[in-house]
Amino acid sequence: MPLTFEQVYxxxxxxxxxTLKAFGLPSAVVEDxxxxxxxxxxxxxxxxxxxxxxxxxxxxxxxxxxxxxRRRARSRPAHEPIDDDVxxxxxxxxxxxxxxxxxRALERVLLRMDEExxxxxxxxxxxxxxxxxxxxxxxxxxxxVYSRLRLAREQFRRLLESTNTSPERTEP
Amino acid sequence: MSDLSPxxxxxxxxxxxxxxxxxxxxxxxxxxxxxxxxxxxxPWLALPPGSxxxxxxxxxxGRLFGATASAIGICAIALVTVVTVQRSERAPAPAVESxxxxxxxxxxxxxxxxxxxxxxxxxxxxxxxVPPTVRPADGPSRDGxxxxxxxxxxxxPEIAPRDLLGEEIALIRAAQGELRAGTPDRALASLxxxxxxxxxxxxxxxxxxxxxxxxxERGDVDAARAVKSELxxxxxxxxxxxxxxxxxxx
Numbered sequence: 001m002p003l004t005f006e007q008v009y010x011x012x013x014x015x016x017x018x019t020l021k022a023f024g025l026p027s028a029v030v031e032d033x034x035x036x037x038x039x040x041x042x043x044x045x046x047x048x049x050x051x052x053x054x055x056x057x058x059x060x061x062x063x064x065x066x067x068x069x070r071r072r073a074r075s076r077p078a079h080e081p082i083d084d085d086v087x088x089x090x091x092x093x094x095x096x097x098x099x100x101x102x103x104r105a106l107e108r109v110l111l112r113m114d115e116e117x118x119x120x121x122x123x124x125x126x127x128x129x130x131x132x133x134x135x136x137x138x139x140x141x142x143x144x145v146y147s148r149l150r151l152a153r154e155q156f157r158r159l160l161e162s163t164n165t166s167p168e169r170t171e172p
Numbered sequence: 173m174s175d176l177s178p179x180x181x182x183x184x185x186x187x188x189x190x191x192x193x194x195x196x197x198x199x200x201x202x203x204x205x206x207x208x209x210x211x212x213x214x215p216w217l218a219l220p221p222g223s224x225x226x227x228x229x230x231x232x233x234g235r236l237f238g239a240t241a242s243a244i245g246i247c248a249i250a251l252v253t254v255v256t257v258q259r260s261e262r263a264p265a266p267a268v269e270s271x272x273x274x275x276x277x278x279x280x281x282x283x284x285x286x287x288x289x290x291x292x293x294x295x296x297x298x299x300x301x302v303p304p305t306v307r308p309a310d311g312p313s314r315d316g317x318x319x320x321x322x323x324x325x326x327x328x329p330e331i332a333p334r335d336l337l338g339e340e341i342a343l344i345r346a347a348q349g350e351l352r353a354g355t356p357d358r359a360l361a362s363l364x365x366x367x368x369x370x371x372x373x374x375x376x377x378x379x380x381x382x383x384x385x386x387x388x389e390r391g392d393v394d395a396a397r398a399v400k401s402e403l404x405x406x407x408x409x410x411x412x413x414x415x416x417x418x419x420x421x422x
Contacts, residue, residue, distance in 0.1 A: 005409060009201040014192040031193065035202060039210050039217045042202075046408055068216060106187045125176075126188050153176060160180070 005042050008054065013038075015127060016058055021107075022122035023066045024115055036065045052136070055129065059137055109159040117152035124149050204409075215337060218374040340366065340375045347382050356389035377403065381412040388420035396421040 016037050020030045040061045048057055110118055123129045123137075124145075131145045138145070176184065193199075202210070211218055347362035359382060366379050373379070380403040387396035400421040404413060416422065 006201050013199075017193050018191065034193075035210065036214065036217055038202065039207050039214075042207050042409065043211075043218060043407075046406060065217075102183065102186055103191055106183070106191060125184050126191065128188075153180075157177075157180065160183070 003045065003048070003054065005038075005045055008041055008045065008058075009038055012054065012058055015055055016062055018122060018127065019059055019062045020066065021110070022119050023062070024111065024118070025066065025069065029069065033062075033065055033069055036069075037062050040065065053133060055127070056133055056137060059123075105160065105163050108163050109156060112159050113152065113155055117148060117155055120145060120148040121152035121156055125153070215374070219337075336370070337374055340370050340373050343369075344375050344378050344382065347379075347386070351382060351386055351389065354389075356386040359386040360390075377407050377410045377412050381416060384416055384419055384421050393420050 013034065016034050017030060020033050020037070025033055037058070041058070044061070048054070110122070113121065119138075120134060123134050124131070131142045131149075135142045135145045140148075343362050343366040347359040347366070350356070350359035350362060363379050363383050363386065366373065366375070370376070370379075380399055383399045384396045384403070387393075387399065396419065400413075400416055400419075403410060403416075407413075
């Protein structure tokens with residue numbers, strides 16, 4: 001039974017959103033980028049043969065959209081920051097994503113992590129993807145995935161502790 | 173493996189439940205018209221995913237190839253200079269003629285067969301849209317932003333896809349014009365060129381739609397139906413299929 005666009009949209013919208021956040025896209029552009037990803041999905045879904053998992057396929061499209069988005073961001077004037085969330089520790093009632101302190105802390109920590117570690121951390125510890133899937137995505141072996149996850153968890157722990165003690169501190 | 177503490181595990185499990193879009197759930201899927209509009213604003217979304225990677229690798233290969241070619245060229249010039257000097261020292265003789273004789277004579281132009289004149293009967297509204305051409309660099313866009321916001325970081329990386337897209341648009345526009353002018357054979361010829369150059373191009377669906385209409389115009393109903401079936405198979409959700417509902421291939 002082939003997947004319909006509506007199915008993929010309903011079931012994987014949040015996965016795409018989280019993936020784009022894991023790539024470090026700011027909240028201001030992530031919703032727009034999600035729509036870009038699903039435009040590609042809409043066009044390409046008939047070509048999806050199911051040889052990889054749908055999440056692997058969506059991740060690849062997301063990565064492709066992020067690459068273009070970054071190029072566009074680099075060409076923008078300097079007053080438009082690539083990421084407006086970094087370093088913003090003050091409570092903001094209009095922050096769309098951080099609905100409570102825990103989520104705000106999570107976002108602050110993720111934004112301070114190295115992208116490589118953040119992606120592995122989000123995909124494995126939050127999205128619960130399997131190591132072999134992540135290995136396939138990054139074209140690395142499974143041992144390297146586990147090694148990155150270990151380093152990512154260590155960094156996450158350090159940053160979470162520093163966020164809890166002093167929100168203004170950044171990763172040394 | 174650095175195991176998570178129970179507190180960290182609880183923190184992540186809470187995040188797993190709550191972390192997501194601000195409204196907590198996926199909004200309604202975009203309509204076909206919203207998708208078309210976004211594609212018109214961002215035509216690069218219609219490129220096959222992975223084209224960026226292949227473009228990057230092409231650029232890398234291009235740089236490597238360029239450097240290698242330059243090195244070979246310098247060596248060749250040096251070699252030719254040395255050989256020429258040695259020959260001129262021994263017995264100077266003209267070698268230009270023999271080199272010239274290696275060049276093939278220019279091919280004679282092939283006369284184009286005359287096209288049969290067919291009266292147009294396709295409604296203009298039935299023709300598929302062609303994506304807009306690239307806007308002027310500083311002109312205002314549909315959403316009010318300046319077009320320069322859509323410029324690439326540097327001109328070089330975007331030249332290839334933009335040129336290719338431009339070529340595709342030109343071929344499809346030509347076919348559209350020929351179909352409007354009531355010359356479906358010419359339209360099919362343009363579409364055939366597009367098919368050979370851009371088999372799975374960005375405007376593949378547009379090409380197939382025009383092919384159906386041109387074949388209908390020519391009275392070739394079976395071929396039109398075959399192309400429409402292929403379009404239905406390859407792009408079942410294509411909005412162009414609606415446009416073909418009133419064609420001979422319905």
